[in-house]
Amino acid sequence: MSDQLVWARAHTNIALVKYWGKADAKLIIPQNSSLSLTLDHFYTDTGVQFDSQLSADQLFIDDVLAPVDEKVANCLAVVRQLAGIKTHALIRSYNHVPNAAGLASSASAFAALATAACKAAGLTLSKAELSMVARRGSGSATRSIFGGFVEWHAGDSDTTSFAQPIEDPVQMDIKMITVVLNRHPKKISSRMGMQSSVNTSPYYAAWKQQAAKDLVNIKAAILQANFNMVGHIAETNAMRMHALTLSADPSFTYFNADSLEAMHIVKSLRENGTNCYFTMDAGPNVKIICQSKDEATIINALYRHFTEDKIVVCKPGPGVTIIKDPR
Ligand code: DP6
Numbered sequence: 001m002s003d004q005l006v007w008a009r010a011h012t013n014i015a016l017v018k019y020w021g022k023a024d025a026k027l028i029i030p031q032n033s034s035l036s037l038t039l040d041h042f043y044t045d046t047g048v049q050f051d052s053q054l055s056a057d058q059l060f061i062d063d064v065l066a067p068v069d070e071k072v073a074n075c076l077a078v079v080r081q082l083a084g085i086k087t088h089a090l091i092r093s094y095n096h097v098p099n100a101a102g103l104a105s106s107a108s109a110f111a112a113l114a115t116a117a118c119k120a121a122g123l124t125l126s127k128a129e130l131s132m133v134a135r136r137g138s139g140s141a142t143r144s145i146f147g148g149f150v151e152w153h154a155g156d157s158d159t160t161s162f163a164q165p166i167e168d169p170v171q172m173d174i175k176m177i178t179v180v181l182n183r184h185p186k187k188i189s190s191r192m193g194m195q196s197s198v199n200t201s202p203y204y205a206a207w208k209q210q211a212a213k214d215l216v217n218i219k220a221a222i223l224q225a226n227f228n229m230v231g232h233i234a235e236t237n238a239m240r241m242h243a244l245t246l247s248a249d250p251s252f253t254y255f256n257a258d259s260l261e262a263m264h265i266v267k268s269l270r271e272n273g274t275n276c277y278f279t280m281d282a283g284p285n286v287k288i289i290c291q292s293k294d295e296a297t298i299i300n301a302l303y304r305h306f307t308e309d310k311i312v313v314c315k316p317g318p319g320v321t322i323i324k325d326p327r
Helices: 070-083 106-120 127-135 139-145 190-200 204-223 227-246 257-271 292-303
Strands: 006-017 022-024 034-050 058-061 064-066 089-096 149-153 162-167 175-179 277-280 286-290 311-314 321-323
Touching (some): 006 106, 006 139, 006 204, 006 227, 006 277, 022 190, 034 106, 034 175, 034 204, 034 311, 070 106, 070 127, 089 106, 106 127, 106 139, 106 321, 127 139, 127 162, 139 149, 139 162, 149 204, 162 204, 190 227, 204 227, 257 277, 257 286, 257 292, 286 292, 292 311
Parallel strands (some): 058 089
Antiparallel strands (some): 006 034, 006 321, 058 064, 149 162, 175 311, 277 286
C-alpha cells in the first residue's frame, strides 16, 4: 500500500442513450444499457491514501471537510473488500468545472475515486474492472473510466455490468455546447427520480424497449460517422427519458423556463438548416450537440437569450488516468 496520496483524473460524460432506472439498487445494476460521450472540459482530480492511523474515512472536497456519504462509503467498501483490507482512507478531491457551473457530476467524481482508491490499495485492475468499482459509487461513473463514445452494458450481476469503449478517439466532428441554467443542487436527485419513474410511470416498460433500440441504432450511426443520426437519436432518447418524470406519480420535471427556451432555439436553428440537437439530464441545463462549422451560429443565437458565462463548449475527452499530485 502506498504511504502517499495516489491521484487520478477523470472527465465527466453525457449520456446520448440514457441510464434511467435500476434493476438492483444496491449493486447499481441498471434497467437498460446506455451510451455516452466523455467530455474534455469538466473533470475531477482525486487523491486517496489508506492510512492505518485513521479511525474513520476522511473526505475533503476542494479543501473543505465533507461528510462521507453513502455513495463514497459504498465505493470504498468495494475497494477494501477487493484488496482484503480494513484501513481507512484520506480522500482529497478537486472539481474542475468552469465558474462552479453546477455541472460537477458524480460521473467524474466516482471514476476518479475508484481509480485512485484501487491503485492506493495495491490493486491492479483492468479498465472494465475499474468501471465496475466506479459503478458502485454512481451509475454514470461506470462510463467515465473510458474516453470518447462509451457503452455501459447493463448486465445482470456485479461482474456483467461494466463499461466498454465504443470509439476513442472519436472520428466524427462532434461538440457539446453546455447551457448552464442552474448552479444549485437539484431538488430531486437522479437516484430518487429514476426510482420513482421505475415504480410509478406506466410507460417504463416502453422506455426499456425503446432504449434498447436507440442503443443499437446509435452504435450503427457512430460506426458510419453519421452525425445527424447520432444527434437525432440522442434528442429523442432524452425526451423519452424526461417523459418518464412527467408520467410518474407524483409527476415531476427537470425542465425550467430557460430549458424550454434553449430547446426552442435549437429547434428553430434546425428548421433554418443548422444541424444541432439537444439533450438534458436530471437538471435544467441543456447540452447542444453540434459540429464545429455551426458552433458560432449556435452561440450567436444563444447570446440573444443567455449571457456568455452560461455557455461552455466541450469536445470529446479522455478516459481516467493516474496523475502526479496536481496541487
Ligand atoms: C440522467 O449516475 O447520477 O444523467 O447511479 O443513482 O448515482 P446514480 O445516478 P446517476 O444518474 C445519471 C442519470 C442521467 C443519465 C445518464 O447519465 O445516463
